[in-house]
Amino acid sequence: MGRKFNDLTGKKFGKLTVVSLDHKGKTRTYWNCECECGGTRTVANDHLKRGEVTDCGCYRKHIAHWKKHGKSNERIYSIWDLMKRRCFDSNRVEYKNYGGRGITVCPEWLNSQNFIEWAYQNGYSDELTLDRIDNNGDYCPQNCRWVSREEQANNKRNKRFITHKGQTKTITQWAKENGIPYYVLKKRYDKLGWTFERAISEPINLNKSNRKR
Secondary structure, three states: OOOOOOOOOOOEEOOEEEEEEEEEOOOOEEEEEEEOOOOEEEEEHHHHHOOOOOOOOHHHHHHHHHHHHOHHHOHHHHHHHHHHHHHHOOOOHHHHHOHHHOOOEOHHHHOHHHHHHHHHHOOOOOOOEEEEOOOOOOEOHHHEEEEOHHHHHOOOOOOOEEEEOOEEEEHHHHHHHOOOOHHHHHHHHHHOOOOHHHHHHOOOOOOOOOOOO
């Protein structure tokens, strides 16, 4: 009896999506795959299933470029270096918010190449910043992602969330959605003691700059 054929078309393995069958050999089946970066690669089924091949080779090109041109000049290396300093260098000002709170870097990421490989396999680009999903958690693959600067600002642990009409958002988000400058909304709510409903709904009077009535 022949081997049972397992169609992998449409399935995703890492950054690769199987698009079609290439050919069936005596012991292996080979699939044509498309990478998230736009590249293509033909991969054996067992390599896909075991996670031995997860991209078209694109991240290796980034690593080769990093090695060739000197890691100290690369933005991604600077991000890795700063991450470590925040957690281990007690002389840095920001240490108290990271290492001083018990936040550390996982053993895997103490090696810069491991971190850089993860970064390019998980959406890194020069427009994004490294963000911890749980701000009380460590720097590790399970707790980190690449986000815009605005998204990261909204995730800082010192941001206060306000619940209004069943929705919970930061003051920054409420101000943006209601067309009010952040400093005006914060002053109305924190310093003048307005209700939040009034603070976000009352028009701004430039001649009577948020005076308490």
